[in-house]
């Protein structure tokens with residue numbers, strides 16, 4: 152029997168909160184044509200003369216504000232999740248964590264699985280919603296690495312889980328006590344943004360996404376791969392499970408980079424608007440991330456809170472991410488199990504198969 156391997160793939164994070172390691176990480180990340188989708192020469196100039204020299208020291212400083220004793224939060228939580236999932240799937244799957252950029256690299260993680268005899272791979276991109284710059288890039292690189300040898304193994308990808316009940320239930324379980332303790336009057340679901348151009352490029356019809364005001368308000372066959380529509384679907388699912396009324400929640404998009412338009416509304420525009428509307432106690436959930444990271448702990452819980460308080464709000468509480476919460480470990484195990492192909496007939500022709508003992512005995 153082929154040995155099974157599970158690759159949990161997240162985005163990646165620098166090895167240390169210093170300018171050099173952050174610069175190396177950003178160079179790899181932003182050289183990806185699915186992230187900065189401009190012509191290669193333009194990308195090289197933009198990276199080397201406009202982005203890396205200024206962003207690397209600034210981001211290194213931001214990472215220092217959130218760095219944990221054991222490392223970057225994204226790495227610490229992803230490692231803990233991997234250990235817990237490996238424990239649950241022991242004897243059935245070998246489990247490895249891989250990062251799309253930085254360490255542990257995809258080639259190293261795949262090599263470790265191969266060394267354990269794995270020839271049947273399941274890949275779980277750790278992003279609830281699909282975006283070219285996250286899940287598609289992670290899958291494309293995984294397929295590339297897995298198909299380097301002469302023989303290509305069996306590979307299965309776990310689909311995006313933006314509306315999966317196990318994911319929504321796990322986040323609800325994490326969020327409910329936090330929202331209640333904070334006595335939050337409103338919950339903001341703040342998702343990582345992407346450039347609008349990326350949304351249009353992912354729309355096979357070329358005429359659906361972002362063409363009309365409510366185009367992402369329902370998830371249909373036509374827009375089922377739209378990142379923004381999947382984010383709204385996640386927010387609706389969580390709001391419903393948390394019992395929030397229509398005025399009790401809203402959606403925004405954070406972390407934009409550059410001057411081109413990104414998906415709206417922007418978190419740093421919505422935060423002062425909520426304060427101006429009279430919201431005093433705000434809870435923020437970031438359900439595009441399954442682990443706390445720079446974008447949740449620094450961008451939302453530090454900078455977002457400062458902005459909300461300066462605009463007249465009284466408290467901003469970040470709902471922690473799923474990290475390695477037991478309900479999330481259960482959900483990951485369920486996602487993997489559900490992705491397993493249904494049992495099929497043996498590929499070995501009956502005549503060539505070793506003789507089976509007769510049932511009648």
Ligand SMILES: C=CC1=C(C)c2cc3[nH]c(cc4nc(cc5[nH]c(cc1n2)c(C)c5CCC(=O)O)C(CCC(=O)O)=C4C)c(C)c3C=C
Pocket residue numbers: 162163164165177185186187206210223225278282284285343344345346406408439440443444445446
């Ligand atoms: C949730 C999935 C993510 C999508 C989609 C995504 C798109 C995207 N990101 C950038 C630029 C940056 N993102 C950065 C950090 C970062 N991004 C994600 C996830 C998605 N990004 C995560 C989990 C993290 C945190 C990593 C960590 O170490 O904690 C950064 C680096 C930090 C910084 O300097 O701000 C950049 C840059 C673009 C351009 C993009 C889509 C085109």
Ligand SMILES: [Fe+2]
Pocket residue numbers: 343406
């Ligand atoms: Fe990002």
Ligand SMILES: [Fe+2]
Pocket residue numbers: 350359360361366367374377379380
């Ligand atoms: Fe859309």
